Amino acid sequence: MGGQVPSKLTEKFDPHRLVMRGTQAYQPRCIALEGSVGVTTRCSIHPQRPSICREVLPSWESGEPYPQCDKARIAHGLSPLAPEDWIRFKDANASAA
Template sequence: MDEMSTTDLSSCCQACGACCGYSANWPRFSIESDEELALIPEKLVNDRQSGMRCEGDRCAALQGEIGKTTACGIYQARPEVCRTCMPGDAECAMARRKFGLPAIVVA
């Protein structure tokens, strides 16, 4: 039995964070309402007001070390694009490859 099949997939993100460091274009705003966007601290919004501020490719809200232990500093208010990336999906696999992390196999 493979290791990921016995792991709670919801905990995978807290041991990864690759999607949050994949690209400065990734943590963008799309369908969020003005009320939802108002919950995101201004210091974490990029200058164009189109997404999250990034340091290089890494989202400024990401805490911790990619591939070890991570957390989102605004998890409850995170953008929709962040909510839709799921452990083991195509976006997850692409981000994990960038950091040399093995793909998550969802059984």
């Protein structure tokens, strides 16, 4: 899937491909990312996010690690997700409901 990304949020990567604005910067930050990394963030176009973003899954959400997720978190000074994080997340959501 893909191709639903608002064009104003993209820029040319090469003659045939687009990337999200901000991702080619020296210190990349996607224009669609809202919030503060390490505190609270969200993708402001989650249902319309590019196919490449759909391929990166959060480690352990579905029971297995994803090295690309771990690598991205480490690059931002965060520890990789662990199975316990999802237990805490589900417990917190259950308490909030």
